[in-house]
Amino acid sequence: MTTTRAETIAMAAIAISGVLWGVFWIPLRALETSHVTGVWAVAYFQVLPTLLLAPIILFRIKSILNGGTSLLIGGALAGMSLVLYAGALIFTDVVRALLLFYLTPLWSTLLARVTQGEPITKLRLVTIVLALFGLGLIIRLEQDFQIDMNVGDWMGLASGVIWAFAAVRIKSNGPGTGIDFTLVYFVLGSAFALALTMLPLDGxxxxxxxxxxxxxxYWMVPIAIVLIIPPAFALMWGATVISPGLIGILFMTEVSVGAITAAIWAGEPFGVREALGVLAITTAGALEPVYSLLRSRKSAA
Structure with missing residues (x-):
């Protein structure tokens, strides 16, 4: 497999994973009706997949230990980020959680530039501007730039910043470590989720x-097998292949799916403003992959 082909597959896998995780909030909130509430629902979503993956974790324990500090730090940051993101889906509106997390392309692009010397192309600047424009529309950023932030909003914002650091760390390890990063993510993410249950948070x-x-x-096990574990592997593997900034942009497919499903099933606002915001963010997410595909086809021709 050539590098170009690997990158194309990674982009497709991450975009599809974003679509799947766009409905992640539904079973997460469904646990509330089954008396698994608040951050305990977040912990359940993290611990259950870890237990299901226990045989693979034990089989690869030597490889994980050989990965050293870098593997542990990258996995820990990823776990912390996605646990905070899941917490944001509990403590604030779905759309706000999604979009505050998806400021991550900005942080990732800047970090990749500083730490890896990755150039910030004109196309990347356009995608970031479009994404931020869409974000401003949906969170209704007023002219005085004041936003009323609750604990869920801060979780969403923090999760995006932390993921940027995680993505840069994972990318620096290079291809071939995606499986181990995923396993460490689940294990250390479970530990962080359980630690989160000890904080005195309202609700x-x-x-x-x-x-x-x-x-x-009976319904959580299939969801873990279909909705949680495969996208996590796709995301972590993709993070070893393509740039951190591009990962965040590609994963914005989750925003469109999440905003539309939240409007339908959670009764969250979705009018012209929100539709324009989703359109801007979706366009931002599609620009770079489409351009890359067209350029590859032109080169092949």
Missing amino acids: AGTLPSLDAIVSVL
Whole structure:
């Protein structure tokens, strides 16, 4: 497989994973009706896939340990980021959580420029401007640039910043380490999610009963196998192949899916302003991959 082909596959995998994670909020919030509430729902979503992956984790433990500090730091940052993102989906509106997290292309692009010398192209600047424009529309950024931020909003913002650091760290390790990064992400993410349950957050929920935990396994296990684990592997592998800034832009497919499904099933606002915001962000996410594909076809011809 050539590098170009690997990058094309990575871009497609990440974009599709974004679509799948666009409905991630639905089962996460569904746990609320089953008495697995607040940050305990976040912990459930992290711990269950980790337990399902336990045989693979044990099989690759030597490889993980050989990965050293860099692997552990990258996996820990990824785990912290995506746990905070899941928390944001609990504590604030779905669309606000999505878009505050998806400021990450800005942080990732700047970090990749500083740490890896990656050039900031004109096309990348256009995608960032479009994404920020869409973000401003949806969160209704007023002329005085004041935003009323709750704890969920801060979680969403922090998760995007932390993911930028995680993506740069993962990319610096290069191809071939995606599986181990994913496994470390699940293990250390589980530890961080459990630690989050100890914080005195309003609406954090209480420790669910064993009956409540068991009662949702029949639908949570398939969701973990289909909706959580494969996109995580695609994301972590893709992070070893393509640039951190591009990952964030590609994953913006989640914004469109999340905004539309939240409007339909959660009753969140979705008018002309929100539609224009989603259009701007979706366009930003599509520009660079489409341009790359067209350039590859032109070169091949």
